[in-house]
Structures are given as structure tokens and as C-alpha cells.
Amino acid sequence: MFTGIIETVGTLSALTRQGDDLTLTVHAPGLDFSDVKLGDSIATNGVCLTVVSLGDHSYSADVSLETLQRTRFADAKVGMRVNLEKALLPTTRLGGHLVSGHVDGIGEVKSRSASGRAIEYWIAAPEALSRYITEKGSIAVDGISLTVNAVEGNLFRLTIVPHTAHETTIAEWKPGFKVHLEVDQIARYLERLMQGRAAETGSTLTMEKLARSGFL
Known part of the structure; x- marks a missing residue:
């Protein structure tokens, strides 16, 4: 999970094609790597990526075919600047809003x-x-x-x-x-919840019903 409060801007320093997917490397001298370890998540332009290797002020992450199909990383080039945020901690101030790092x-x-x-x-x-x-x-x-x-x-x-x-x-x-x-995650989960309730009662979800329920 993330907050959407950007910690620094990094630069794509390498892109390595791995069949249908790729591994990217981000150079980020402005990011505090002191508490980053392999397997940690870093939101990279809003995409939750898993750190697979660490370098000198940099990290690499694998980007799956699924992610390439849903994001701009399919057209990424070396030198592209990206917004970076490490995963939040229980003590993190929630200055933005809850962000999953899953691009819609x-x-x-x-x-x-x-x-x-x-x-x-x-x-x-x-x-x-x-x-x-x-x-x-x-x-x-x-x-x-x-x-x-x-x-x-x-x-x-x-x-x-x-x-x-x-x-x-x-x-x-x-x-x-x-x-x-x-x-916003709340909107997506609310819709799914209302759809489930509608299926149970045989009714349909409408904007009017959401308004009557106080959601709009």
C-alpha cells in the first residue's frame, strides 16, 4: 500500500527484455535505500513493483506481460523520469489517500x-x-x-x-x-458490495439508489 505522496523522482537507467516481459532499473539518488531490501515494493509511476536487485542508488524490478499491457511501461525508454514512493509503514502519515499501486x-x-x-x-x-x-x-x-x-x-x-x-x-x-x-479504492469496493447485494435481492444498482443510500 502507498499514500500517493511522492518521495523523489527517479530515472530509468536500463531496460532488459526478458521474452514477453522486461526488467527495468531505476536510478534514484534521492531515495533513501537504507531500509529497502529485496522483495520490497516501490511504486514506480504509480505501478507497484517488487525489488529484485539493488545497486548503487538504484533498484531493478521485473515487469510482467500483464503489467506491460495495462501501463505505459510497454513504451518505456531509458531516460524516462518516474515518480517513486516506498510502501507505507504503520507509522507513515497518510498525507494523500490509500493507493494500491494497481493501475486501472x-x-x-x-x-x-x-x-x-x-x-x-x-x-x-x-x-x-x-x-x-x-x-x-x-x-x-x-x-x-x-x-x-x-x-x-x-x-x-x-x-x-x-x-x-x-x-x-x-x-x-x-x-x-x-x-x-x-x-479511489473505496469507490470500487463499494460498487462491488452493492452489486452483490443487488444480486441477492434481485434488484439492480443505479446512481439513484447510491444517492438514496447517502453515497453520492
């Missing part, structure tokens, strides 16, 4: 504009994910815990303050840029 889909940056000192982005989510995205709710974008400030169909708006832009890869986002999306 790929979004696309549609626009970027200045809003005072902040930057506003509109991002298009896959239609299948749009129902989980709500105004003032949380979403992880490339591993970053962010607040949704507006929703229009499958589009949602983010307002990025200078500190967040400086400490992450957000400054690289331009129209057309693809990003990893992970929706």
Missing part, C-alpha cells in the same frame, strides 16, 4: 493552462473508469495523490500547486501525454 487504466492529458501560480489540467479517463471519479474525490495519477476539482463526462480537472509540480514529473505533462490512473 491509461488517461490522456487534454489541456494545460495557468491558474494564478497553479496549473490546471483536464485529463480524459477511459469511459469504464469515469463512474469512479467524483468532484473533490481522490485519484492517483502516475502515482501522485491528487484531488479532482471538476468532472465533465469522462474528463476531470486537476489544479496543481507549484510544490507538487516541482517534486514530481507533472511539469512534463502536455496535451497528448499519457498517464497511469488508479481510482
Whole structure:
């Protein structure tokens, strides 16, 4: 589990194809490796990866075919910058929100504009994910815990303050840029729970029923 609060930005320093999957190496001099060991999880651009080897300020991780099919790592290149976060501890401050590191889909940056000192982005989510995205709710974008400030169909708006832009890869986002999306876990589990209840009672889950139950 992660919080979506990025610890540092690393760089892909090596990519080794292993048949249908690959092993990537991330150089991250800004990450504290003192408590990292083999088998630990590190969220890499929002993707939970398992450390299989450690180097000098770096780690390597295997990326399965399943992960390649669901993320941008299929098109990764050496030099790509990635947001990094080690798995949370029981004593970690939950400054963002609960993030699993399991990417739900790929979004696309549609626009970027200045809003005072902040930057506003509109991002298009896959239609299948749009129902989980709500105004003032949380979403992880490339591993970053962010607040949704507006929703229009499958589009949602983010307002990025200078500190967040400086400490992450957000400054690289331009129209057309693809990003990893992970929706709020509570929304997914709630939907599954309601579907199970609907199956037991023979009823169907609707937005009206969610509203009546106080979830919207």
C-alpha cells in the first residue's frame, strides 16, 4: 500500500527484455535505500513493483506481460523520469489517500493552462473508469495523490500547486501525454458490495439508489 505522496523522482537507467516481459532499473539518488531490501515494493509511476536487485542508488524490478499491457511501461525508454514512493509503514502519515499501486487504466492529458501560480489540467479517463471519479474525490495519477476539482463526462480537472509540480514529473505533462490512473479504492469496493447485494435481492444498482443510500 502507498499514500500517493511522492518521495523523489527517479530515472530509468536500463531496460532488459526478458521474452514477453522486461526488467527495468531505476536510478534514484534521492531515495533513501537504507531500509529497502529485496522483495520490497516501490511504486514506480504509480505501478507497484517488487525489488529484485539493488545497486548503487538504484533498484531493478521485473515487469510482467500483464503489467506491460495495462501501463505505459510497454513504451518505456531509458531516460524516462518516474515518480517513486516506498510502501507505507504503520507509522507513515497518510498525507494523500490509500493507493494500491494497481493501475486501472491509461488517461490522456487534454489541456494545460495557468491558474494564478497553479496549473490546471483536464485529463480524459477511459469511459469504464469515469463512474469512479467524483468532484473533490481522490485519484492517483502516475502515482501522485491528487484531488479532482471538476468532472465533465469522462474528463476531470486537476489544479496543481507549484510544490507538487516541482517534486514530481507533472511539469512534463502536455496535451497528448499519457498517464497511469488508479481510482479511489473505496469507490470500487463499494460498487462491488452493492452489486452483490443487488444480486441477492434481485434488484439492480443505479446512481439513484447510491444517492438514496447517502453515497453520492
